[in-house]
Amino acid sequence: MLSSVLIIDKRKEMPAKYKKSLEDSETGVIITRTLKDALKEIQAAEPDMIIISDSIQENLAEFCEKIRTLTYNTRPVIIGLSKSADASDRIRVLEGGADDFLSEPVNIDEFKMRIKAHLRRDIENNLDSKTLLPNKKYVHKNLKRLLNTANKSAVLLLGVENFENYKSVYSEVAGDKLIQTLIAIIRSTMDSADFIGQLDETNFVVITNPYSAEKMAAFLTFAFDTVAPKFYSSADAKRGYMLLTGDRYAGMRVDFVSILIGGIIDNYETISSVDELLTRLLSIKKIAKIPSGSNYAIDRIKLAGENSIVEPRVNTGIYIQEPDEALALLLRTTLELQGYDVIDNLDPKSAEQPGIIILDSGDDMSGLDLCQYLKNLENFVNTKIIVTTTVHDKTLVLNSGADLYLPKPYEISELIQWVEYFVKIRQFK
Numbered sequence: 530m531l532s533s534v535l536i537i538d539k540r541k542e543m544p545a546k547y548k549k550s551l552e553d554s555e556t557g558v559i560i561t562r563t564l565k566d567a568l569k570e571i572q573a574a575e576p577d578m579i580i581i582s583d584s585i586q587e588n589l590a591e592f593c594e595k596i597r598t599l600t601y602n603t604r605p606v607i608i609g610l611s612k613s614a615d616a617s618d619r620i621r622v623l624e625g626g627a628d629d630f631l632s633e634p635v636n637i638d639e640f641k642m643r644i645k646a647h648l649r650r651d652i653e654n655n656l657d658s659k660t661l662l663p664n665k666k667y668v669h670k671n672l673k674r675l676l677n678t679a680n681k682s683a684v685l686l687l688g689v690e691n692f693e694n695y696k697s698v699y700s701e702v703a704g705d706k707l708i709q710t711l712i713a714i715i716r717s718t719m720d721s722a723d724f725i726g727q728l729d730e731t732n733f734v735v736i737t738n739p740y741s742a743e744k745m746a747a748f749l750t751f752a753f754d755t756v757a758p759k760f761y762s763s764a765d766a767k768r769g770y771m772l773l774t775g776d777r778y779a780g781m782r783v784d785f786v787s788i789l790i791g792g793i794i795d796n797y798e799t800i801s802s803v804d805e806l807l808t809r810l811l812s813i814k815k816i817a818k819i820p821s822g823s824n825y826a827i828d829r830i831k832l833a834g835e836n837s838i839v840e841p842r843v844n845t846g847i848y849i850q851e852p853d854e855a856l857a858l859l860l861r862t863t864l865e866l867q868g869y870d871v872i873d874n875l876d877p878k879s880a881e882q883p884g885i886i887i888l889d890s891g892d893d894m895s896g897l898d899l900c901q902y903l904k905n906l907e908n909f910v911n912t913k914i915i916v917t918t919t920v921h922d923k924t925l926v927l928n929s930g931a932d933l934y935l936p937k938p939y940e941i942s943e944l945i946q947w948v949e950y951f952v953k954i955r956q957f958k
Contacts, residue, residue: 531663537562589609593607676803686807761785845870848871848883914933
């Protein structure tokens with residue numbers, strides 16, 4: 530459902546007739562007959578449109594003004610309905626805050642077209658200019674309605690990983706095409722009653738029925754990874770990773786773009802707000818993180834969502850393997866002064882590993898064998914390896930699994946900047 534309409538009308542037959550003409554897969558209609566009930570619905574559902582009949586006891590113009598004041602932040606479209614055809618009555622209602630005025634009796638087909646036109650204009654004003662998806666405002670409205678309804682449903686938060694790196698390598702235009710392709714894949718899985726909206730450039734929300742949510746997530750991850758190779762050059766596709774460019778990042782390897790999906794299926798009893806729901810979804814999405822490729826995680830109703838939000842622990846441990854004793858001492862002293870914990874020994878079997886390894890390749894390149902060995906161990910998945918070398922072969926170094934190729938000689942300040950960068954991205958992943 531994309532739009533919500535609230536009809537405030539104390540009569541019985543006419544509002545039911547209006548509801549029947551408007552309600553479809555994209556529009557939901559709620560009828561209230563008192564001001565008290567209307568205010569509850571406005572607070573709970575934040576309707577996109579409010580249709581007010583003069584059958585209410587209060588003056589229609591004054592009531593429109595009151596509703597406009599109460600809904601200042603949500604700014605719904607307000608339509609006045611009256612049996613009066615007097616121009617002065619219409620003017621007073623419009624001055625009171627209504628966006629349109631309809632005199633009854635109204636042709637039901639004209640009524641439907643007028644209302645749909647207002648809703649369409651309201652939606653068009655809240656679409657992202659690139660993706661043409663409903664923006665964050667509309668996402669929040671629909672999630673709020675989700676939390677205040679008894680209807681069974683599922684919500685998916687879909688995020689694109691490594692997108693900024695992709696754009697820096699392949700341009701903004703290529704990034705736009707990638708996102709458009711992803712949206713097309715998402716739309717191919719949706720029913721007419723499903724909702725898709727955009728939180729920001731790389732995060733999307735889908736509301737669907739609980740019976741197809743997991744199948745949708747599984748298909749999306751599979752389909753995206755299937756078409757993803759088409760977004761890269763043949764050289765990158767063959768290598769299996771991207772190479773960043775520019776003076777600052779030259780020599781750094783980064784993973785391909787992937788998608789992560791976090792979902793909740795009909796399990797909202799303990800969630801009190803939209804922000805809490807999004808935070809829960811973000812935490813579930815993080816659980817789906819794997820070393821490479823797309824993945825999803827779903828919180829079903831039997832799963833406990835409490836305490837699922839874990840504060841990130843910053844791993845400041847650093848291991849240095851440098852044959853030049855003077856340089857090794859300089860690196861150790863500098864890093865310790867920066868607050869890092871330099872460890873003396875590296876145990877591949879230990880569950881706790883340093884966040885960063887600074888590894889010299891050696892003249893015989895034996896350091897690359899160690900790099901490749903460590904990268905294949907499960908407990909080193911989150912460890913970043915910086916390979917320093919006098920052999921200036923970037924492809925050889927990165928193919929061994931190194932996260933950064935740093936040719937010797939290098940500036941200590943440059944190495945420190947890379948250490949800070951890797952610690953930062955680990956903290957917020």
